[in-house]
Amino acid sequence: MLHFMETDRFFVAQSAVHILKLEAQILEIQNSLSTLREAKSLAEQRLRSYIYPILSLPIEITTEIFLYSLPPYPDPAPLSGRHSPTRLSHVCRHWRAIALRTPQLWRAMKIFGDTLQEVKKAGVLAPLWLARSGHQPLSLDTVDSLNPPLSSALLEHRERWEHLALSRRGWHLLKAAGFMPMLHSLKLRYLGSPSLKSSRNVPRLRTVLLDACMVENLPWSQLTSLTLRFRATEECRSILRQTAQLVDCSLYPWDRDVPRSDTADVMLLCLERLTLEPGGHFDDDFVSSLVTPSLVKLELSEIILSVRYPGPIGWLKTFVAKSGCTLQELHIRQSVLPAHAYHDAFPRIPMIAVEPRGSR
Template sequence: MLDLLEADRAFVAENEAQILDLEAQITARQRWIDLLRDAQRAAKQRLSSYKYPVLTLPNEILGEIFMHFLPPYPDPPPLVGNLSPICLTHVCRRWRDVACKTPSLWRAIELHPSVHRLSNLGETLSLIAKWSARSGHSPLSIRMECRRQFDPISIFTSLIPHRARWEHLNLNFGSGSYIQTLDIDRPMPLLRSLTLTVWDAVGTPLPLLEVPLLRTVVINDQGSPSLVLPWSQLTSLTLRRTHPGACLSILREASQLLECRLHLWSQRTPLGGGAVVLPRLESLVFERDSEVCREFFESLVTPALRRLELPEAFLRPHDVETLKAYISKSGCTLQSLRVTALASLIQQILYRMAFRSIPTITFCE
């Protein structure tokens, strides 16, 4: 019996000692946990009071950074999608506020519903309204390709109230009939450049009269009969797929040109009409797939010409002599000559020997 009592006392004493030891360990660890919780609270407090460097930037600098997210103006970003400025409004509230209040982010608008996968006309018109409102009073750059299934008239009409702000206009119409319904002949006081592609000229040409700042025009053969343009005030002109006779008629009026790029379309009839003098023209480029028209080239007189690019076929059969005669007739001092569609190495050597006074001569097969 005594042995059993002694064993009970030993058992109780052992467990009481273990409990005391565990309580001591718990107390020690609790102090350590409390220290850890204090460190955790301090870290949370430091984090909550920390501001990321980008969030400390003034709104003006943040807006300038946003501008580098976009293509250089006047090229437009996508209306929707990953590269649209709309993406900037989805990052945080501050970015949204800054983006929506930075008019230059919204001043270049591309309207190409099939590319942007816009589901319906209503969505397109809603986006146009948002972009137009966010652009404030900034000049606008508009690029539009008409597609019948998206009612191009309605889309373009939504931009007409902002016509006074149009600075760069790039229109690709399947039919010239669209032009007749767009009030494009009204004043556009800020318009500096116009690109017009029309594949079917229809109706009476509309005059563009009140465009005092217009200096650059890119237009194709069906576009030029659709509008009456102030050719005499232009300094840069690109004519695409245009007959030589029509080109000469336009160039006779465009006496202030500094740059000219031509894509000639074949014409069998003689040109006539005498020489066309372009007294200020500095750069003349014939696109390499232009139809051969030596008579057209020889009709031009360009005393200020500095840069010339043309297909070798324009100068045949006596290419070097033809070019020498042209330079002599114009009295120009070329600084750059580029001859395209020239594969013969011997011909290249002949050009370099004949025109040693031209600093830069290049060739392209």
């Protein structure tokens, strides 16, 4: 009996000691938990107060970064995707606020749609861009996606059009535009033969590109830059006679063996840069008829000259002497002659670039 009582007292004493140890461990763990909770709270506080370095930049600098991330104006940006300002507005609320109050981000847009879904998407996004662009001049590049609602939205802002590029079925936009007081450049591709209502509708127009199309009533006399592609030589000649202020010209005639009714010289007194694009069909008289006393840069393919007597270099010497120009740059493409032949023939031209035939 006494033995059992002694055993019980020992068990109780041992249990009490064990409980005290457990309580001490619990207290230690509770203290550790308290320390961890304090550390967690402090970490959360630091996290909440942390500002990403990019978000700490002044708004003016962030705005400049946004502008530099886009193609330089007037080159257009797509309405959506990697190179669109729309993507910048999706990063965070801070960036979105900056993007939406920066009208320069939304002033140059490329509108395209090969599918019905893309056309519908353009019809939603383009009006948003127009609204966000505020009163900024606009640069528009459209390809086959101008449904009536979108056309109407664009036409509402025609007084802000500064650079306009239309392709294929976009001719009706030009026809309906009327007065475009800010239009500086016009690029038309594969539009057939649309016409302006009046040349007085574009008082500031200076740059024109016509690719496989022709436009009536253009104010040729006020242009300083002109590109004509896939037009008859006679049309090119007739137009060039009206371009008294032309400084930059690129030509790609497209006809052969057509009788020439006009072979008189074409005086281009202000022309400084002339490009005769490779592949064009240049008759013997057309290029020779150009008189360009202010020309400083000439770019052409040797094949254009190879059929002319007395050969490419002889023809170039005659052309330069006739115009009385002082060339600073000569760029010969698809050349059979070695580069030194041109350097030897024209030692006074500071910059001569010769690309051998087959180099590209």
